[in-house]
Amino acid sequence: xxxxxxxxxxxxxxxxxxxxxxxxxxxxxxxxxxxxxxxxxxxxxxxxxxxxxxxxxxxxxxxxxxxxxxxxxxxxxxxxxxxxxxxxxxxxxxxxxxxxxxxxxxxxxxxxxxxxxxxxxxxxxxxxxxxxxxxxxxxxxxxxxxxxxxxxxxxxxxxxxxxxxxxxxxxxxxxxxxxxxxxxxxxxxxxxxxxxxxxxxxxxxxxxxxxxxxxxxxxxxxxxxxxxxxxxxxxxxxxxxxxxxxxxxxxxxxxxxxxxxxxxxxxxxxxxxxxxxxxxxxxxxxxxxxxxxxxxxxxx
Amino acid sequence: xxxxxxxxxxxxxxxxxxxxxxxxxxxxxxxxxxxxxxxxxxxxxxxxxxxxxxxxxxxxxxxxxxxxxxxxxxxxxxxxxxxxxxxxxxxxxxxxxxxxxxxxxxxxxxxxxxxxxxxxxxxxxxxxxxxxxxxxxxxxxxxxxxxxxxxxxxxxxxxxxxxxxxxxxxxxxxxxxxxxxxxxxxxxxxxxxxxxxxxxxxxxxxxxxxxxxxxxxxxxxxxxxxxxxxxxxxxxxxxxxxxxxxxxxxxxxxxxxxxxxxxxxxxxxxxxxxxxxxxxxxxxxxxxxxxxxxxxxxxxxxxxxxxx
Numbered sequence: 001x002x003x004x005x006x007x008x009x010x011x012x013x014x015x016x017x018x019x020x021x022x023x024x025x026x027x028x029x030x031x032x033x034x035x036x037x038x039x040x041x042x043x044x045x046x047x048x049x050x051x052x053x054x055x056x057x058x059x060x061x062x063x064x065x066x067x068x069x070x071x072x073x074x075x076x077x078x079x080x081x082x083x084x085x086x087x088x089x090x091x092x093x094x095x096x097x098x099x100x101x102x103x104x105x106x107x108x109x110x111x112x113x114x115x116x117x118x119x120x121x122x123x124x125x126x127x128x129x130x131x132x133x134x135x136x137x138x139x140x141x142x143x144x145x146x147x148x149x150x151x152x153x154x155x156x157x158x159x160x161x162x163x164x165x166x167x168x169x170x171x172x173x174x175x176x177x178x179x180x181x182x183x184x185x186x187x188x189x190x191x192x193x194x195x196x197x198x199x200x201x202x203x204x205x206x207x208x209x210x211x212x213x214x215x216x217x218x219x220x221x222x223x224x225x226x227x228x229x230x231x232x233x234x235x236x237x238x239x240x241x242x243x244x245x246x247x248x249x250x251x252x253x254x255x256x257x258x259x260x261x262x263x264x265x266x267x268x269x270x271x272x273x274x275x276x277x278x279x280x281x282x283x284x285x286x287x288x289x290x291x292x293x294x295x296x297x298x299x300x
Numbered sequence: 301x302x303x304x305x306x307x308x309x310x311x312x313x314x315x316x317x318x319x320x321x322x323x324x325x326x327x328x329x330x331x332x333x334x335x336x337x338x339x340x341x342x343x344x345x346x347x348x349x350x351x352x353x354x355x356x357x358x359x360x361x362x363x364x365x366x367x368x369x370x371x372x373x374x375x376x377x378x379x380x381x382x383x384x385x386x387x388x389x390x391x392x393x394x395x396x397x398x399x400x401x402x403x404x405x406x407x408x409x410x411x412x413x414x415x416x417x418x419x420x421x422x423x424x425x426x427x428x429x430x431x432x433x434x435x436x437x438x439x440x441x442x443x444x445x446x447x448x449x450x451x452x453x454x455x456x457x458x459x460x461x462x463x464x465x466x467x468x469x470x471x472x473x474x475x476x477x478x479x480x481x482x483x484x485x486x487x488x489x490x491x492x493x494x495x496x497x498x499x500x501x502x503x504x505x506x507x508x509x510x511x512x513x514x515x516x517x518x519x520x521x522x523x524x525x526x527x528x529x530x531x532x533x534x535x536x537x538x539x540x541x542x543x544x545x546x547x548x549x550x551x552x553x554x555x556x557x558x559x560x561x562x563x564x565x566x567x568x569x570x571x572x573x574x575x576x577x578x579x580x581x582x583x584x585x586x587x588x589x590x591x592x593x594x595x596x597x598x599x600x601x602x603x604x605x606x607x608x
Binding site: 010013014016017018020021022024025026027028029031032035045097098100101103104105107110111114115116118119120121122123125126127128129130131133134135136137138140144174177178181227228231232234235236237238241242252255256259265268269272275276279282283286287290291 | 423426513533
């Protein structure tokens with residue numbers, strides 16, 4: 001127990017998690033940044049050194065070629081654009097479906113809320129991979145939907161749903177819906193019911209109360225939920241790989257291919273750095289909200 | 301209060317159906333005799349037998365469970381410290397950086413985390429010779445890092461609700477900070493630590509992308525095996541595996557649902573008890589209350605008639 005009481009020391013208390021995060025969270029990005037300026041080489045590891053001591057002087061070889069390469073090639077530019085488009089549309093779909101769900105949950109009785117909360121959480125505890133896999137059997141040409149529609153005589157030839165962007169949208173909405181519902185629910189549940197009553201007393205119709213009171217108050221929840229869906233979707237790899245087709249171009253898959261397929265570590269690093277830069281604003285938004293939550297400061 | 305279900309209630313029902321139908325279909329088809337997943341050919345449990353005979357899958361399950369256990373355990377230790385720092389300590393130099401590093405892993409795309417950690421491990425192996433080869437240890441480090449972020453959110457939200465005055469009282473009575481933590485704070489946040497541990501455990505079991513980056517030839521986790529077989533198409537063995545996972549998770553969820561509900565029922569009973577207690581107080585007090593209630597009534601009625 002004696003060594004444990006050392007942890008009460010304020011410096012150690014801050015220091016241990018701080019060091020862990022510095023070493024295993026911040027340091028890796030510094031290294032990615034460094035390698036993104038290196039050149040591919042046939043060596044182990046497969047990239048050139050940035051700093052070299054030649055004749056007792058320090059040579060720094062900064063190579064922005066990787067970034068120029070990304071800007072020149074349509075493949076990469078298109079992959080970024082289509083990743084962001086797909087992520088944005090999926091976030092919107094999640095919001096449209098998730099907001100009413102969270103709203104209905106927050107209005108249910110307390111006993112019911114516990115049940116509903118667990119029902120929303122349960123799918124996200126089962127394997128992500130397996131939930132995406134489940135859609136493969138439903139969407140494919142001789143899958144359940146097509147079999148059902150053909151036996152009912154609605155269609156003659158199977159609808160092509162698998163390996164399309166449609167399947168990717170279904171997969172992302174399906175996998176990330178709980179991440180939208182939970183922050184929204186957590187926000188809506190904190191609202192003061194007397195505000196709604198006051199609005200009703202002053203003669204506002206229910207939809208007007210919703211638009212002028214509930215919706216503005218839930219801004220933080222909307223931001224948190226949207227960022228929790230949008231940011232990981234941009235870099236999503238598994239869903240486009242399993243459900244997407246040849247037309248589906250997403251940056252997560254391109255990075256994976258560049259790293260594992262072409263073994264071009266510097267270009268993969270540059271891809272990651274550009275993705276990070278694109279995501280900095282959404283991440284800052286999320287961080288702003290989340291640190292308020294962590295420290296217990298609320299605006300409303 | 302509400303009588304008929306509104307628009308949002310219907311969306312909630314539709315959303316829940318959307319979430320559960322695919323999993324239900326997987327469970328049904330895991331008992332399908334036929335290899336063709338979409339054609340029903342009678343009930344059979346043969347795919348479960350084949351699953352248990354598959355040594356690669358069984359080995360991967362064991363590897364994943366071990367990594368999950370140790371990742372979750374380390375993550376809650378770091379997360380408890382981090383949550384304590386976030387909620388109890390006043391501003392210190394680097395607090396913004398600290399809180400950014402805690403929350404950033406929550407939304408960092410997996411491919412970036414995986415790639416950057418792998419490059420770190422390679423650079424470390426080159427410069428200091430450690431870690432010599434990649435495998436369970438490197439996966440463990442990677443999982444601890446992102447699990448800590450999730451566990452910190454869970455634990456800190458509970459830590460904020462703990463009544464500070466009890467902690468302050470203990471310190472006023474001369475308990476050193478550490479003893480106060482062990483005797484007062486820790487028991488109060490234990491449920492949140494358990495929840496953080498379970499969340500970390502499931503996240504670790506579930507991770508595919510980060511593990512694929514930082515793993516070596518020695519360690520193959522369950523999602524890696526599932527992914528490589530699913531990529532080739534649908535296999536009934538994976539349906540059986542999925543059913544077992546869904547069953548295990550549902551069982552755990554049911555137990556926690558039951559516990560939460562019982563806790564809630566006890567809280568309601570306690571409230572009723574309190575109400576009953578106040579009503580059985582002596583006669584004069586009840587009369588005063590009755591008078592107050594009568595006096596209040598017209599005002600309330602006035603309000604309700606105005607709204608309707």
